[in-house]
Amino acid sequence: MPLVFETQPRGRIARWLDQWGERLIPADPDLRDGLRVLVFRIIALTSVALGLNYLYYRYTRSLNVNALWFAIPLLLAETYSFIDTLLFMFMMWRPALRSAPPTTPDHTVDVFITSYSEPVALVRQTAEAALRIRYPHNTYVLDDGNRPEMRTVCEEIGCGYITRGPEWQNRPRHAKAGNVNNALLQTTGEFVLILDADQIPEPEILDHTLGYFTDPKVAFVQTPQYFYNVPLGDPFGSQAPLFYGPIQRGKDGWNAAFFCGSNAVLRREALLQLGLVTYVQETQERLIQGLSRLPVEARGTRVRHSYRQAALQITRAAEDAVVDLREGRAIGDVLDGFHQALRNAQRKAVAGDLQNIMRDLAGIEAQDARSGENRVSGASEARAAIEHGLLALADELAAVAAPPPEALGLDPRLVQMLQMDSGEALDVQPLATFSITEDMATAMRLHSIGWQSVFHSEILAQGLAPEDLASALGQRLRWGAGTIQVMLHDNPLTKPGLSWPQRLQYFTTMYSYFSGFASLIYLVAPIIYLLTGISPVVSYASEFLWRIVPYLLVNKLMFAFVAWGIDVFRGEQYSLALFPLWIRAVVTVFGGGKLTFTVTPKTRQSGVFLNLVIPQLAIVVLLVMGVFYALFGLLVGWRNDMTGVIVNIFWAGYDIVMLSVILRAAVYRPPSGE
Amino acid sequence: MEYKVEEQGEKRATVRLVGRLDASSAPILRDALKDCVAHDLTALVVDMEGISFIDSSGLSALVSGFRSAREQEGTLVLACAGPQVRVALELTRLNQVFAIYEDVEAALASLAE
Numbered sequence: 001m002p003l004v005f006e007t008q009p010r011g012r013i014a015r016w017l018d019q020w021g022e023r024l025i026p027a028d029p030d031l032r033d034g035l036r037v038l039v040f041r042i043i044a045l046t047s048v049a050l051g052l053n054y055l056y057y058r059y060t061r062s063l064n065v066n067a068l069w070f071a072i073p074l075l076l077a078e079t080y081s082f083i084d085t086l087l088f089m090f091m092m093w094r095p096a097l098r099s100a101p102p103t104t105p106d107h108t109v110d111v112f113i114t115s116y117s118e119p120v121a122l123v124r125q126t127a128e129a130a131l132r133i134r135y136p137h138n139t140y141v142l143d144d145g146n147r148p149e150m151r152t153v154c155e156e157i158g159c160g161y162i163t164r165g166p167e168w169q170n171r172p173r174h175a176k177a178g179n180v181n182n183a184l185l186q187t188t189g190e191f192v193l194i195l196d197a198d199q200i201p202e203p204e205i206l207d208h209t210l211g212y213f214t215d216p217k218v219a220f221v222q223t224p225q226y227f228y229n230v231p232l233g234d235p236f237g238s239q240a241p242l243f244y245g246p247i248q249r250g251k252d253g254w255n256a257a258f259f260c261g262s263n264a265v266l267r268r269e270a271l272l273q274l275g276l277v278t279y280v281q282e283t284q285e286r287l288i289q290g291l292s293r294l295p296v297e298a299r300g301t302r303v304r305h306s307y308r309q310a311a312l313q314i315t316r317a318a319e320d321a322v323v324d325l326r327e328g329r330a331i332g333d334v335l336d337g338f339h340q341a342l343r344n345a346q347r348k349a350v351a352g353d354l355q356n357i358m359r360d361l362a363g364i365e366a367q368d369a370r371s372g373e374n375r376v377s378g379a380s381e382a383r384a385a386i387e388h389g390l391l392a393l394a395d396e397l398a399a400v401a402a403p404p405p406e407a408l409g410l411d412p413r414l415v416q417m418l419q420m421d422s423g424e425a426l427d428v429q430p431l432a433t434f435s436i437t438e439d440m441a442t443a444m445r446l447h448s449i450g451w452q453s454v455f456h457s458e459i460l461a462q463g464l465a466p467e468d469l470a471s472a473l474g475q476r477l478r479w480g481a482g483t484i485q486v487m488l489h490d491n492p493l494t495k496p497g498l499s500w501p502q503r504l505q506y507f508t509t510m511y512s513y514f515s516g517f518a519s520l521i522y523l524v525a526p527i528i529y530l531l532t533g534i535s536p537v538v539s540y541a542s543e544f545l546w547r548i549v550p551y552l553l554v555n556k557l558m559f560a561f562v563a564w565g566i567d568v569f570r571g572e573q574y575s576l577a578l579f580p581l582w583i584r585a586v587v588t589v590f591g592g593g594k595l596t597f598t599v600t601p602k603t604r605q606s607g608v609f610l611n612l613v614i615p616q617l618a619i620v621v622l623l624v625m626g627v628f629y630a631l632f633g634l635l636v637g638w639r640n641d642m643t644g645v646i647v648n649i650f651w652a653g654y655d656i657v658m659l660s661v662i663l664r665a666a667v668y669r670p671p672s673g674e
Numbered sequence: 675m676e677y678k679v680e681e682q683g684e685k686r687a688t689v690r691l692v693g694r695l696d697a698s699s700a701p702i703l704r705d706a707l708k709d710c711v712a713h714d715l716t717a718l719v720v721d722m723e724g725i726s727f728i729d730s731s732g733l734s735a736l737v738s739g740f741r742s743a744r745e746q747e748g749t750l751v752l753a754c755a756g757p758q759v760r761v762a763l764e765l766t767r768l769n770q771v772f773a774i775y776e777d778v779e780a781a782l783a784s785l786a787e
Contacts, residue, residue: 040732233767296779306744353730353733354730354734356734360737363741363744364737364740364744367745368744370745378767378770381767381770382767382768385766386766386767396765397730397765397766398730399763400758400761400762400765401727401730401731401732401733402730403697403731404694404696404698405698406698407690407696421690459784461748573776
């Protein structure tokens with residue numbers, strides 16, 4: 001029986017709607033899909049129209065000018081959410097609905113199981129399942145932890161074992177991306193299935209996915225991530241059925257299905273091509289940067305007077321080289337030219353030294369003549385020889401005894417760079433290494449050089465979700481920060497080669513991580529109003545309600561329609577409740593803080609974690625206080641803004657329900673018997 | 675580059691060098707040799723055993739030191755020149771200017787007249 005994301009038992013209304021649905025909706029699946037898309041588009045456009053209607057009112061008539069410090073942030077937050085709705089609509093506009101073409105035989109496949117510090121028994125389980133995959137393949141465990149026990153287990157069960165070689169000594173390791181890049185160079189399969197250490201594959205995983213590669217433009221096929229250890233109620237919001245369902249299908253419709261680091265099959269040729277393209281690009285950039293710095297550094301160092309001419313020559317050559325590189329001249333040619341200039345400069349410096357030597361030899365000759373002693377010092381022969389062939393000798397001498405680069409104002413690191421030593425262990429690194437979410441960055445790059453991706457909407461592997469709040473939060477912080485890192489380093493909006501729909505798909509995900517700021521405002525706004533009576537809007541009366549209520553309702557309807565049959569409430573709760581995390585992710589990345597790739601623990605870290613949720617706790621307390629205070633105020637007669645209070649009480653209630661998820665998660669203990 | 679001067683009696687001294695004798699260290703050697711001559715040490719043995727690399731400015735410093743010594747009726751010889759040093763000296767025919775000895779003792783002995 002195929003694995004599916006579990007759905008909650010359906011409520012009565014839902015079942016009633018289902019019944020009517022059965023009667024109204026056509027049986028033909030194509031027609032049904034077409035109808036679903038059409039209905040979505042209608043609802044979404046309506047939502048957008050209502051949103052514009054609402055925002056127009058808000059921007060032009062609703063601001064409480066006596067409390068702009070309050071009104072403007074709230075308005076900005078609502079604008080952020082409206083743009084989010086727009087992006088969501090666009091993302092879901094034409095979802096891809098695929099079925100896998102049949103698989104052809106005779107393809108070579110490598111299965112990579114990446115591991116660093118996970119328990120050996122866990123990796124063994126995954127490896128044994130991988131060996132049972134039906135389609136002929138080779139299985140390898142990529143052990144970054146280099147553990148002898150792991151090697152023994154691999155030998156015992158009969159799978160390959162790959163670790164990093166000596167070329168990685170003293171070079172950056174790049175965590176999982178480096179691990180996979182390393183293995184790519186040691187294997188040869190046409191396709192590669194990447195699995196995390198805990199992701200146990202189904203035997204038919206390759207049979208159901210290789211068929212997509214018949215289209216030569218497909219670079220990778222991503223399948224969902226599903227967790228088998230999620231307790232009832234999913235307290236940590238680990239399952240992501242919305243993302244690994246409608247959302248990826250939506251992105252797939254725009255040829256922007258994401259690569260998620262595991263449970264995906266990739267075409268080796270695509271990866272290697274990407275690695276080479278990236279290599280050339282980055283080499284070019286590195287050379288331009290290094291050569292551009294050269295004149296500045298040369299002027300700064302104390303170059304000996306006699307070498308100043310030579311140093312000047314080199315800086316001029318560097319400036320020419322930068323111009324050539326920017327114009328797109330071949331790197332090899334430009335470097336040859338620069339090397340030539342470097343040798344000329346060295347020759348010049350050596351010629352200068354030879355002239356000094358000649359002068360001293362002449363002095364020695366004169367001394368010999370004066371002292372009268374017949375000191376056969378060979379000085380005159382040497383001097384004559386130098387004089388006769390100064391340039392040729394300078395050439396020969398420069399080959400064996402040239403002044404070092406620093407003497408000519410060259411940073412020795414530049415020389416290393418000019419020798420095409422990038423400082424990395426591997427020159428060609430297919431998987432992007434600049435972000436801890438190397439998967440998204442790699443997918444973006446593949447898309448930008450013309451490859452296509454596929455999302456196959458069937459669960460074909462299952463793994464372990466974090467079993468305690470600290471690990472779950474840590475994982476989400478890294479995803480968030482990593483995604484923003486990609487946005488800053490390799491901005492999809494400006495990256496050449498991507499289509500505009502693709503740019504927006506990547507941007508949408510990155511944009512959503514800024515929701516923390518908006519969420520904070522949404523949480524604090526009712527607190528301020530309930531406790532102080534200060535309102536961000538001129539009035540909560542009918543005009544306001546007539547505009548906001550339909551907008552919110554249709555918005556929710558749009559979302560519910562997309563998520564029909566999928567349990568997304570948890571996800572929604574966590575989206576709001578993790579606002580401190582999202583804010584922290586943005587601030588860390590923009591502040592230039594260091595982010596390191598740490599492996600999410602696969603075993604439970606014990607304890608109660610209320611200290612992790614202090615901001616949320618504080619907000620809930622304040623919300624509750626606000627509600628009671630405002631009600632009391634109304635009752636006693638301190639205040640008479642009943643409409644406003646009622647609206648804000650509903651608002652506060654909604655916020656409390658949403659935040660409750662994380663408070664429960666903080667004190668969650670698995671049922672006894674674990 | 676490091677250097678160490680040791681007096682050996684009768685105006686002789688050994689100048690032991692360790693490191694690279696290139697554009698950045700040549701001025702140091704030049705000054706050191708001038709210094710020796712100024713202190714009436716005019717029969718100099720430059721011990722090159724610790725020198726891994728010499729460039730054109732290093733050669734120039736040696737010649738300049740030789741000239742300083744000659745101007746005080748002294749001399750300068752080399753000991754324990756490594757392969758790269760020898761090649762540099764041969765290319766410039768400076769091996770006919772400097773006497774090159776296999777070891778410091780032989781060099782000192784030759785200066786003892």
